[in-house]
Amino acid sequence: xxxxxxxxxxxxxxxxxxxxxxxxxxxxxxxxxxxxxxxxxxxxxxxxxxxxxxxxxxxxxxxxxxxxxxxxxxxxxxxxxxxxxxxxxxxxxxxxxxxxxxxxxxxxxxxxxxxxx
Amino acid sequence: xxxxxxxxxxxxxxxxxxxxxxxxxxxxxxxxxxxxxxxxxxxxxxxxxxxxxxxxxxxxxxxxxxxxxxxxxxxxxxxxxxxxxxxxxxxxxxxxxxxxxxxxxxxxxxxxxxxxx
Numbered sequence: 001x002x003x004x005x006x007x008x009x010x011x012x013x014x015x016x017x018x019x020x021x022x023x024x025x026x027x028x029x030x031x032x033x034x035x036x037x038x039x040x041x042x043x044x045x046x047x048x049x050x051x052x053x054x055x056x057x058x059x060x061x062x063x064x065x066x067x068x069x070x071x072x073x074x075x076x077x078x079x080x081x082x083x084x085x086x087x088x089x090x091x092x093x094x095x096x097x098x099x100x101x102x103x104x105x106x107x108x109x110x111x112x113x114x115x116x117x
Numbered sequence: 118x119x120x121x122x123x124x125x126x127x128x129x130x131x132x133x134x135x136x137x138x139x140x141x142x143x144x145x146x147x148x149x150x151x152x153x154x155x156x157x158x159x160x161x162x163x164x165x166x167x168x169x170x171x172x173x174x175x176x177x178x179x180x181x182x183x184x185x186x187x188x189x190x191x192x193x194x195x196x197x198x199x200x201x202x203x204x205x206x207x208x209x210x211x212x213x214x215x216x217x218x219x220x221x222x223x224x225x226x227x228x229x230x231x232x233x234x
Contacts, residue, residue: 043123090161
């Protein structure tokens with residue numbers, strides 16, 4: 001079974017400040033990990049993903065995340081927040097299809113990022 | 118990038134009627150599509166996995182007779198909410214997996230907001 005925990009349902013930062021959104025996962029098999037962004041009344045857009053290889057993953061819009069197996073974490077960061085970053089962010093884990101689950105995604109509860117002037 | 122389109126984006130219906138939501142992969146073939154439900158301020162909950170040419174696989178607790186899924190072609194899956202009631206009001210999101218491999222990338226539709234009066 002897999003699960004994702006996102007600490008902090010709401011995060012507020014000043015424009016230009018560091019963004020840190022936390023994600024911890026639980027998986028019985030080596031996971032694939034994802035971060036998605038959702039703007040109001042829209043679907044999800046992939047920010048970045050970790051599958052194999054380099055543990056520091058760079059995504060779109062200046063975001064990056066680091067897979068830390070020892071900490072079972074996949075925190076999302078951005079050095080300098082922009083007003084346009086205000087949105088809902090979801091961390092997700094996939095079983096890679098290894099458990100017969102067909103590579104389904106399990107989502108965290110989401111973190112609403114607010115960017116203030 | 119790959120495009121997945123949902124239609125309608127918003128629908129309002131009377132209690133007791135049925136509503137069909139379409140999910141189309143516009144520029145790739147998708148043997149597998151997923152349907153999610155998202156309540157306000159909450160995460161996405163997987164409802165079912167839709168496989169082209171076969172019956173959908175429903176998650177535990179999801180009524181298959183209530184939420185009919187048809188994946189008749191490689192580019193189209195439909196979700197029909199039968200005899201809708203106010204508690205079925207929600208944001209429904211589909212995703213389509215590109216390619217036949219279980220590790221294929223997922224692309225999300227824009228979502229469909231259903232309001233049952």
